[in-house]
Amino acid sequence: xxxxxxxxxxxxxxxxxxxxxxxxxxxxxxxxxxxxxxxxxxxxxxxxxxxxxxxxxxxxxxxxxxxxxxxxxxxxxxxxxxxxxxxxxxxxxxxxxxxxxxxxxxxxxxxxxxxxxxxxxxxxxxxxxxxxxxxxxxxxxxxxxxxxxxxxxxxxxxxxxxxxxxxxxxxxxxxxxxxxxxxxxxxxxxxxxxxxxxxxxxxxxxxxxxxxxxxxxxxxxxxxxxxxxxxxxxxxxxxxxxxxxxxxxxxxxxxxxxxxxxxxxxxxxxxxxxxxxxxxxxxxxxxxxxxxxxxxxxxxxxxxxxxxxxxxxxxxxxxxxxxxxxxxxxxxxxxxxxxxxxxxxxxxxxxxxxxxxxxxxxxxxxxxxxxxxxxxxxxxxxxxxxxxxxxxxxxxxxxxxxxxxxxxxxxxxxxxxxxxxxxxxxxxxxxxxxxxxxxxxxxxxxxxxxxxxxxxxxxxxxxxxxxxx
Ligand SMILES: [Zn+2]
Numbered sequence: 001x002x003x004x005x006x007x008x009x010x011x012x013x014x015x016x017x018x019x020x021x022x023x024x025x026x027x028x029x030x031x032x033x034x035x036x037x038x039x040x041x042x043x044x045x046x047x048x049x050x051x052x053x054x055x056x057x058x059x060x061x062x063x064x065x066x067x068x069x070x071x072x073x074x075x076x077x078x079x080x081x082x083x084x085x086x087x088x089x090x091x092x093x094x095x096x097x098x099x100x101x102x103x104x105x106x107x108x109x110x111x112x113x114x115x116x117x118x119x120x121x122x123x124x125x126x127x128x129x130x131x132x133x134x135x136x137x138x139x140x141x142x143x144x145x146x147x148x149x150x151x152x153x154x155x156x157x158x159x160x161x162x163x164x165x166x167x168x169x170x171x172x173x174x175x176x177x178x179x180x181x182x183x184x185x186x187x188x189x190x191x192x193x194x195x196x197x198x199x200x201x202x203x204x205x206x207x208x209x210x211x212x213x214x215x216x217x218x219x220x221x222x223x224x225x226x227x228x229x230x231x232x233x234x235x236x237x238x239x240x241x242x243x244x245x246x247x248x249x250x251x252x253x254x255x256x257x258x259x260x261x262x263x264x265x266x267x268x269x270x271x272x273x274x275x276x277x278x279x280x281x282x283x284x285x286x287x288x289x290x291x292x293x294x295x296x297x298x299x300x301x302x303x304x305x306x307x308x309x310x311x312x313x314x315x316x317x318x319x320x321x322x323x324x325x326x327x328x329x330x331x332x333x334x335x336x337x338x339x340x341x342x343x344x345x346x347x348x349x350x351x352x353x354x355x356x357x358x359x360x361x362x363x364x365x366x367x368x369x370x371x372x373x374x375x376x377x378x379x380x381x382x383x384x385x386x387x388x389x390x391x392x393x394x395x396x397x398x399x400x401x402x403x404x405x406x407x408x409x410x411x412x413x414x415x416x417x418x419x420x421x422x423x424x425x426x427x428x429x430x431x432x433x434x435x436x437x438x439x440x441x442x443x444x445x446x447x448x449x450x451x452x453x454x455x456x457x458x459x460x461x462x463x464x465x466x467x468x469x
Contacts, residue, residue, distance in 0.1 A: 039327045040345050046113035047325045047349035050171035052380050053109035054102040054239050054321030059353030059377035061098025062241060062319065065091050065287050066375040069253075070263045070270065076250050076284060077274045088285050092149045092234070092245070093156075095287075099239035100160040103173060106323050107164065110171035115325050117168030120398050124172075126165035133158035136179060136232070146179060146232040157236070172396025173238040174348050175322035175389045180228040187212065188222065188408055191393040191400060197427040202440045203451035213441040219415045219432065225408060241319045242293035243373060247283040250274055256370045258357050266375070287373045294318035294368045297387065313356035313364035320352040320383065322390040324397075350388035353377040399423065 068087050075083035111117075137154035138145040148154055187193050187209060196204035205213050215221075235241045253259060254272060263270035274280060296315045327345045355377035356364035367376035393400050403424040410418050411425075416432045419425040430436055444451075 036329055036345070039329050040347070042114050043325050043327045043345050043347040044349070046110045046115040046327075047171065047323055047347035048351070048382055049109040049113050049349075050106040050115075050323040050325065051321045051349035051351035051382065053105040054099075054173070054323060055319075055351035055353050055380040057098055057102030057105055058239055058241060058319045058321060059355065059380055061094055061102070062243075062353060062373060062377050063375040064098070065094055065241075065243065066262070066373045067266060068094075069286055069373055070259065070266060070268050070375075072284070072286065073250065073253050073259065074263065074268050074270045076279060076282075077254075077271045079274070079276055079279060084284055088245075089150060091287050092153075095149070095235035095241055095243060096153070096157055097160070099236040099241060100157075100164070102239045102321065103164055104167070106171045106173070106321070107167060107169060110323070110325055115170040115327065117170050118172070118326055121169040121172045121396060122165055124396070124398055124401075125161060125169050128178075129158050129161035129165055131180065132161055136230075146230055149232070149234055171323040171325050172394075173322065174324040174394040174396050175320065175350075175391075176238050176395035177233065177240055178237050178395070179232050180230050182226045182228055182404075186223065186225055188225065188411075189404055191391075191397075191424075194424050194427040197431050197436075200440070202443050202447075205440060206444055206448050206451040213437045213444070216437060219411060222412065225412060239319070239321050242290040243287045244290045245285045246288045248286050249280055249283055251280045253286060253372065256372055257360070258365070258370060258374055259372070261358065262374045288371045289318065289368045289373060291371065293389075313366050314354055316366055316368050317387075317389070318352075318368065320350060320388050322348060322350045322385070322388045322394075324348045324394055348385055348390070348394065350383050350385045350390065351380050352383045352388075353380050355379065 068091050072084055072087045075081075075087060132154055136144065136146040137158065144154055146154070182189060192204060192208075195201065202213075233240060234244055254270075260270060260272070294316050297310050297317055298315055300317065325347050327347075329343050329345060355367055357367050357369070357374060357376050359365040367374065395401075399422065403422055407419060407422055407425050410420075411428060416429055419428060
């Protein structure tokens, strides 16, 4: 009797201890979950706010450049060539200062929403300021290495970049277009290659590099990595507006539908015929939308990832603002994984300025219809990341950049033995194993028909899963 009581007590105690431990674990786990959700919400708000702030400045800048196009016409009509020069120079500068102000505004928005300065992002922007000054601005035979949009542009642009870094970068611009990005395609510079290796996505090889699995022999097989392909654009690398200066005559501009209406709205006196008929023959520089970038969403492949139709007046890609924020999570319970990614939440927000021109009939017209920039932008909206101009790697995926810039040259020279610990290098090691490639080739030899079937349901959004959220 006593014995069995003791046993029962023992069991009760044991049970209580186990129950207590389960409760303790549950409490800690719930605390972690709540904490993760909190950090995720906070990052999402901060990332979206930063993207919207950037897009707002893009819209404002586009409107200013559009208004200056109209003032240019008015000045030219009265043969005020000095004013025309000032206006064109202001527009050229606005293509850089406007977006860079947007970058600064995005930092403020991220910080106000609780994001801290990211030391790695800050260092990257600071180093890029040096690249602009030393590489783009390097003097070769009296000319800068990259042609300047106006004299002294690279020094001024480097100073803007430096100022952003000095304030501390909390939101990275993930759709940056760097003037020294390597041009030309190389499989090793495609982040999708590493994803395909990691996920054993043999269909990716079937679709894009059908013979690679069989033909590859070892790291010396690869073509050399392409050198930096230096090419400048008429607008800033961060939050670029994708505009282009184009020579046109007064009569070509005055004949564009919407120019007179736009001038009236701004109370700009724009005569239909210039004071001197010879002015009609002179070409001067106006700011136009770059057609390759401001195309219709509905014509893009893949098309705009939204169900239903995009309103006609909103059906254009072009300038957008994509920002990445990172927040660290300190966990109560360690998962023991010790990976570099597990405890960081990354959120990428995307936003875009929108607007329309009033049509003759009182309706709304696509602002890019005539290609000439006119003031049209009235609002900013969040857009799906897959509809944005950010590449799947993201400009501020610094681990990826480091892999491309630092690790790949080591691999190309010395092979996989010398690779550092990095998630992309890990995939290279997998790729180097002959049995890995053989298993892919083997699977494809009988199953490649599966790759030609488009996945049903969620296929479109599934493509975006490797994006930062
Ligand atoms: Zn690497």
